[in-house]
Amino acid sequence: MSKLKTIYICQNCGAESSKWIGRCTSCNQWNTFVEEVVSASPRTAGSALLSDGNRPVRLDEISATHQERINAGIAEFNRVLGGGLVPGSLVLIGGEPGIGKSTLLLQLALTLKGTKIIYASGEESLQQIKLRAARLKLSSRESLFIAETSLETLMAIVEKEQPRVLIVDSIQTLSTERVESSPGSVTQVRECTSEILKYAKKNHMAAILIGHINKEGNLAGPKVLEHIVDTVIQFEGDSHHLFRVLRSTKNRFGSTSELGIFEMRQNGLVEIPNPSDHLISGDTDPVSGTAITAAIEGIRPFLIEIQALVSSAAYGMPQRSSTGFDLRRLNMLLAVLEKRAGFKLIAKDVFLNVAGGLKISDPANDLAVLTAILSSSLDLAVNHRFCFTGEVGLTGEIRAVGRIEQRVAEAARLGFQRIFIPRFNKGIDHAASGIEIIRVTRVEEVFKKLFR
Ligand code: TYD
Numbered sequence: 430m431s432k433l434k435t436i437y438i439c440q441n442c443g444a445e446s447s448k449w450i451g452r453c454t455s456c457n458q459w460n461t462f463v464e465e466v467v468s469a470s471p472r473t474a475g476s477a478l479l480s481d482g483n484r485p486v487r488l489d490e491i492s493a494t495h496q497e498r499i500n501a502g503i504a505e506f507n508r509v510l511g512g513g514l515v516p517g518s519l520v521l522i523g524g525e526p527g528i529g530k531s532t533l534l535l536q537l538a539l540t541l542k543g544t545k546i547i548y549a550s551g552e553e554s555l556q557q558i559k560l561r562a563a564r565l566k567l568s569s570r571e572s573l574f575i576a577e578t579s580l581e582t583l584m585a586i587v588e589k590e591q592p593r594v595l596i597v598d599s600i601q602t603l604s605t606e607r608v609e610s611s612p613g614s615v616t617q618v619r620e621c622t623s624e625i626l627k628y629a630k631k632n633h634m635a636a637i638l639i640g641h642i643n644k645e646g647n648l649a650g651p652k653v654l655e656h657i658v659d660t661v662i663q664f665e666g667d668s669h670h671l672f673r674v675l676r677s678t679k680n681r682f683g684s685t686s687e688l689g690i691f692e693m694r695q696n697g698l699v700e701i702p703n704p705s706d707h708l709i710s711g712d713t714d715p716v717s718g719t720a721i722t723a724a725i726e727g728i729r730p731f732l733i734e735i736q737a738l739v740s741s742a743a744y745g746m747p748q749r750s751s752t753g754f755d756l757r758r759l760n761m762l763l764a765v766l767e768k769r770a771g772f773k774l775i776a777k778d779v780f781l782n783v784a785g786g787l788k789i790s791d792p793a794n795d796l797a798v799l800t801a802i803l804s805s806s807l808d809l810a811v812n813h814r815f816c817f818t819g820e821v822g823l824t825g826e827i828r829a830v831g832r833i834e835q836r837v838a839e840a841a842r843l844g845f846q847r848i849f850i851p852r853f854n855k856g857i858d859h860a861a862s863g864i865e866i867i868r869v870t871r872v873e874e875v876f877k878k879l880f881r
């Protein structure tokens with residue numbers, strides 16, 4: 430029997446220390462050290478993939494039997510995974526409490542047909558799962574459910590049932606007898622994850638783990654967890670807004686630029702395949718302070734309404750506030766407006782908002798942001814059948830943006846009349862696109878065309 434010893438482990442980064450310290454020396458976080466009891470004899474280090482009789486092979490000796498991906502039954506989820514679940518892979522889904530992680534995975538367990546699934550919950554009782562399923566109006570005769578928090582029991586069941594997909598709601602509630610520390614601690618989470626990983630790789634089972642996130646918005650537990658798993662997915666959005674966005678931050682089997690968009694309704698999460706249809710208010714009376722951007726988030730084009738409100742600052746220091754758009758970028762754009770286009774906004778409050786609660790990061794949104802701000806400042810509405818795309822540089826020039834064809838095509842599909850694009854974007858066929866294309870070089874030019 431190995432001797433037990435007490436050490437302190439940073440719950441943020443996994444750093445160890447023999448005594449308690451207030452501030453972690455490796456990740457600089459305060460108050461993250463927690464006492465944990467570990468076995469003193471170091472466990473044999475080694476990857477989950479190693480086994481007896483292992484030998485190195487040449488690439489051409491590896492049989493490239495193309496592993497069929499498992500269709501997750503939810504198109505938006507498949508998209509984020511890069512085309513479905515890969516057998517033998519480990520997916521970690523993080524998100525704030527109440528965002529809909531359990532709902533999403535229960536929906537998955539109940540819609541995926543023809544694949545054996547075990548849904549293990551340490552957070553909810555079987556009755557609660559049943560009630561939720563009733564609310565979702567879904568049922569399945571194949572999926573198996575278990576309320577369990579012991580890793581050993583769970584793995585014994587998995588061994589016996591041999592599922593193709595294992596869902597664990599949440600990895601923080603699982604614990605193994607092999608380590609002494611309490612469930613949810615770094616050591617427990619790390620042990621349980623690598624145990625599941627070992628089994629998944631050996632048996633070609635896909636595992637989806639739900640992870641809690643901490644107050645900084647990172648996945649709770651150490652960063653090491655993100656290194657162990659193959660795919661890390663964040664489920665974002667807040668409960669007051671329309672959309673829930675699934676975004677992968679790491680993916681060994683696909684790109685990380687894909688987004689999956691859902692809406693939480695009465696009976697569960699509904700996929701939104703055409704988000705643009707929902708992101709533009711169908712207002713027929715144009716109002717000042719809004720402009721529509723033809724953005725690309727992930728690899729899909731979106732048309733999103735940007736709203737701005739410019740008003741005289743009541744007190745000395747003007748306020749700048751932004752929701753869904755980078756505040757520093759907003760300040761930069763305001764400086765450009767002031768210096769290059771001669772608009773004095775120095776004594777004004779500027780508020781910016783992106784419709785639908787989305788966070789956007791495409792630089793091509795600059796032009797619509799500036800247009801919305803100016804529209805509000807001048808109190809002149811922009812025709813709501815116009816849309817904009819273009820990155821604004823420090824000299825007020827409008828720079829070329831990527832994938833212009835997709836942006837123009839999406840705007841045309843949604844029936845826009847006119848799209849303002851950077852002059853430097855070549856190769857877009859005017860006649861074929863079915864929308865009037867206005868090419869612009871500088872911000873002043875756009876404003877002259879719009880507000881004169
Ligand atoms: P949940 O999936 O339990 O979130 P998480 O596991 O991420 O903590 O709950 C999501 C929220 O969604 C919950 O507050 C209630 C709400 N909800 C609906 O609006 N409609 C539904 O059909 C369900 C099941 C939940």
Ligand code: MG
Pocket residue numbers: 530531532552598
């Ligand atoms: Mg939950």
